[in-house]
Amino acid sequence: MEQFVLFGTYCENAIAKRAPFRDQHLDRLSKLKDQGILITLGPTKCTRYVFGIFQAKTLEEVKKLLESDIYWKEGIWTSIDVYPWTQAF
Template structure:
């Protein structure tokens, strides 16, 4: 398994627009964390970006996790990028 970082952006008015999808999003992330797929995931303090660290077989697996998230499926996350990460420390 390799580690990957994901940076993404949120839609305008994210706090209001995410409400219908928030619990499903949190439940999915909790399941991924329990399975060892996501190490951490969360928004920047200003609420404009999301950052995550994943432990996955390859970039395609991370993209599948991101694109199956209710936030992506419903336009709460508007774009994202994934890069393989080398954890030096």
């Protein structure tokens, strides 16, 4: 398994716009965490950016997971960039 880092952005008024989808989003993230795929994920304090770390076999696997998230489908996340990551410490 390799690690991948996510850098992304949220839409304007993300806090309000995400409300109808938040439970579905968090339930899914909880399952990914239980499976060992999701290490961590969350917004910056200003809620303009999202950051995450994933563990998976391929970059494509992580991209598919993110593109199938309700936040991506509903436009809450407006960009998602994923990169292979080497953890130094």
